Amino acid sequence: METLANLESFVRSAETGSFSAAGRRLALTPAAVSRNVAMLERNLGVRLFQRSTRKLTLTEAGERFLAAIGGNLDALQAAIAGATSDQGEPAGVLKVSLAPTFGVTHLMPLLPAFLARYPAIRPEWHFENRAADLIAEGYDAAIGGGFELAPGLVSRTLGPAHIVAVASPAYLRGRALPKDPAGLAGLDGIVMRSIRTGRARHWAMRDAAGTEVATALPERIVVNDPAAMREAALLGLGVALLAVPDVLPWLERGELVRLLPHWYADAGAISLYYPTRTLLPAKTRVFVDYVVEAFRRERLAERFAGSLG
Template identity: 75%
Template sequence: METLANLESFLRSAESGNFSEASRRLSLTAAAVSRNVAMLERNLGVRLFHSSTRKLTLTEAGETFRVAISDNLEGLQAAIAGISTGSDEPAGLLKLSLPPTFGTAHILPLLPGFLARYPRVRPKWHFENRQVDLIGEGYDAAIGGGFELSPGLVSRTLAPAHIVAVASPAYMSGRVPPTRPDELARLNGIVMRSLQTGRIRHWSMRDVSGREVQASLSESIVVNDPAAMREAALLGLGVAMLATADILPALEDGTLLRLVPRWYCDAGAISIYHASRKLVPAKTRAFVDWVADAFRKNRLAERFAGSLS
């Protein structure tokens, strides 16, 4: 009977095309992944990969074997995670991807209570501004907005992802507050260049009646991170378009002022994503429910809504 480690090493190597990437996804060394695959080939008595210095390519037998086990292995992994050594208590490594600013402000504070309730769960959290491949990279869950809901994934909406225009009281002192989004262009703009596209993002704002007006900020300051935009706004350097979730404390304590308060940009929803297995691991199910319950108790969906001035 083959071990789960050998089968996982084979599948991840087949998906990524090399042992190094597979080892990163499995949190093993490349040498360990290579040994597991070699052991599997020896036990099966067939060669699964053609190897070169640059890339692994499946043999015909390897492709046949990959197709045969890929779906079954996912179910076996879920069953093992869910059984938790004889009980349904959540346990094991919880690999999560989440945005740095949002994750630090709103998800990390939930961790002490979660670990007190589920002490056998071990967090492995990646704070990153990118859309991850949950299944391919071995994540249990991800939190963010704008994920492509590919086959095999499900999402649970937590709150709206609304963008609003803000500036510090010091910056606005002596200036006439704009009344429409197109009037923001006469103020110093703090804008962000996308790491993915290299372009500067400009927004179209709407009000509750559905009217839309372009809000093109001047490019007085250009950065590549939303946390830097927030800090620049707090320093009184100009106007920034930021997610309400990232600036909620500053809005509530008055260190940032919301401009054109009847207007906002709708960037979709903040959701928590996980694989749609028949048997969701107990650790993943418990974490998703914990986060959703905290958002409900703290009324974060309502507090993040830019449509509410």
């Protein structure tokens, strides 16, 4: 009887074309994946891959074997996940990708109570300003915005990503407040340079009636991270256009002030992404449920809405 580890190593290596990439998905070293595949080949008595220094290529026998077991392996993994989720406590490494500022501000505070409830889960959280490839990189879940909903992924919207203009009370003292987004041109701008385009990001803001006005915030300070923008605003260096979740605690404490309270820009939604399976692993299922319940309990979707101003 062939082991599940050997079959998983073969299928993931075939999908990714690399022992290294397969190892990242399976939380194994490339050597371990290679060893599992070699054992499978030895047990079957056929060569499944042509190996080169650059990539793996399936042999004809490998292609036939992959076609025969590929879908069945997913069904078997789902069955195992379902069986283990019904007995014992959720356990294992929980690999999650998080937008850094949002993750530190709103997800890290949930961790103590989550681990108290599920002590056998070991979080491995990656804070990164990018849309990770959940399937290829072996993530259990991701939270953020801008993810392409590729085949094999599902998403649950947690709240809006509305952009608002903020500044410190000290910066605003003695200055005339703008009446609409065009008036931001007379203030010092703290802007972010896009990692993807290399250009500073500017927004068109809208009001409750749907009127849109382009912002012309001067590029007084340029950074590449929302947390740095927020800190610069707190230091009284100017006005920043930031997502409400990234500044909510500071707004609620009065350390930052929202300019143009009836105007905001819509940057889409903050969502929770995870691989679609008939039966999720217990560790992923309880994480998804815990985050969704925390957002409901704290009314975060409502508090993130810049349109409520």
